[in-house]
Amino acid sequence: MKLHSLLNTLAKISIGLLLSLAVSAQSITIPHPPKAKKDFSDTEKCVAPIDIIRRNHASFLQHQRNDTMRRGIRTTKHSLVNCINCHVTQDSDGNYPNIKEGSEHFCRSCHTYAAVNIDCFQCHASIPTESDISIIP
Amino acid sequence: MGEVEKDTLMGFWTAFFAISFYLATLLFVGGVIYRIYQYATTPAPLKVPTMPAPMTQKGVIVRVLSEVVLFRSLFRSNKWIWLLGMMFHGALLLVIVRHLRYFTEPVWSWVALAQPFGKYGGLVMLLGLLGLLGRRIVIERIRYISNPSDYLMLILLLVIGTSGALMSFVTHIDIIHFKAFMLSVMYLDVFSGQYPIPIDTILLVHLASVIVLMIIFPFSKLLHAPGVFFSPSRNQVDNSREKRHVAPWALELETPKN
Numbered sequence: 001m002k003l004h005s006l007l008n009t010l011a012k013i014s015i016g017l018l019l020s021l022a023v024s025a026q027s028i029t030i031p032h033p034p035k036a037k038k039d040f041s042d043t044e045k046c047v048a049p050i051d052i053i054r055r056n057h058a059s060f061l062q063h064q065r066n067d068t069m070r071r072g073i074r075t076t077k078h079s080l081v082n083c084i085n086c087h088v089t090q091d092s093d094g095n096y097p098n099i100k101e102g103s104e105h106f107c108r109s110c111h112t113y114a115a116v117n118i119d120c121f122q123c124h125a126s127i128p129t130e131s132d133i134s135i136i137p
Numbered sequence: 138m139g140e141v142e143k144d145t146l147m148g149f150w151t152a153f154f155a156i157s158f159y160l161a162t163l164l165f166v167g168g169v170i171y172r173i174y175q176y177a178t179t180p181a182p183l184k185v186p187t188m189p190a191p192m193t194q195k196g197v198i199v200r201v202l203s204e205v206v207l208f209r210s211l212f213r214s215n216k217w218i219w220l221l222g223m224m225f226h227g228a229l230l231l232v233i234v235r236h237l238r239y240f241t242e243p244v245w246s247w248v249a250l251a252q253p254f255g256k257y258g259g260l261v262m263l264l265g266l267l268g269l270l271g272r273r274i275v276i277e278r279i280r281y282i283s284n285p286s287d288y289l290m291l292i293l294l295l296v297i298g299t300s301g302a303l304m305s306f307v308t309h310i311d312i313i314h315f316k317a318f319m320l321s322v323m324y325l326d327v328f329s330g331q332y333p334i335p336i337d338t339i340l341l342v343h344l345a346s347v348i349v350l351m352i353i354f355p356f357s358k359l360l361h362a363p364g365v366f367f368s369p370s371r372n373q374v375d376n377s378r379e380k381r382h383v384a385p386w387a388l389e390l391e392t393p394k395n
Binding site for chain 1: 252
């Protein structure tokens with residue numbers, strides 16, 4: 001009997017906890033990074049399928065970096081400059097978003113959400129270069 | 138795999154993990170509260186602090202905290218087990234802090250600060266666990282008193298840690314959509330179908346083993362976490378001369394009621 005009433009209380013507490021979460025529910029946020037300037041090709045939106053890019057873009061960039069810097073092989077497929085050229089877009093006032101704060105920048109929108117630091121832009125430019133390097137090699 | 142099949146599969150795993158998380162959380166929270174209630178109401182009729190013991194209540198707080206935070210008595214009895222235990226528990230704390238990023242939006246700043254270190258904390262945690270497993274297997278005296286559950290608990294934690302480290306260092310997953318799924322579970326919006334769980338086998342293994350851990354927590358030796366606070370030989374004041382210690386039931390026998 002004692003156990004029964006205790007379990008009863010527990011059930012009430014847990015329902016209360018759940019309800020308080022539901023009541024406090026803000027709408028669930030998910031990043032909406034700005035659209036890229038154009039599709040990579042007729043069949044692919046990006047240089048690889050989106051699912052793969054989402055999971056492995058960091059590895060691609062690091063692999064590319066090692067190839068370019070250490071082995072002298074410079075290709076354009078996973079070039080950071082090309083990512084930025086296509087993905088970082090101006091707002092309606094013609095300004096480029098800030099990489100250091102907010103979530104307007106293409107990279108920032110997800111990286112802030114996941115609390116992952118981006119080291120790239122301590123050296124590299126976070127906005128498109130003046131001379132437009134062709135996206136298609 | 139066709140588009141429709143993929144959607145059905147996603148729907149299935151999303152619902153499966155959402156329901157499992159709700160059940161596991163209920164059992165975990167309810168179970169731990171029940172155990173704490175049980176520990177708090179279990180009579181400790183005798184004055185039995187391990188001497189030398191603190192003479193004041195404040196001293197007891199320091200003693201229990203140094204036990205909880207620094208594992209002081211373990212340090213005094215065995216240095217290398219202390220080191221392994223410290224590696225595991227310290228790294229586990231860091232790893233848990235790091236995981237808070239999946240449950241908070243915006244992510245708290247101190248969590249974001251600790252986040253990059255937690256990645257390596259995961260590896261330290263695995264080393265500690267392997268050491269503790271090695272201890273059970275290699276030392277005959279410990280092997281003799283080890284039950285299947287002792288091994289299984291370590292193996293379960295190793296599965297969780299290994300699958301987690303694999304996602305950090307080898308086969309990455311879509312953490313953005315996973316976080317959206319987790320938030321939708323927390324805010325009871327998971328059955329809207331807008332936030333499906335990303336289907337990566339390694340992620341599903343990681344989550345399933347965490348759910349198993351949550352469920353068995355209130356029924357297993359993992360209860361040492363809340364239990365350490367209720368250890369009578371550590372949480373009592375050495376004041377048996379100053380104050381007579383009488384258990385409530387003993388007092389009832391001593392003084393006639395009428």
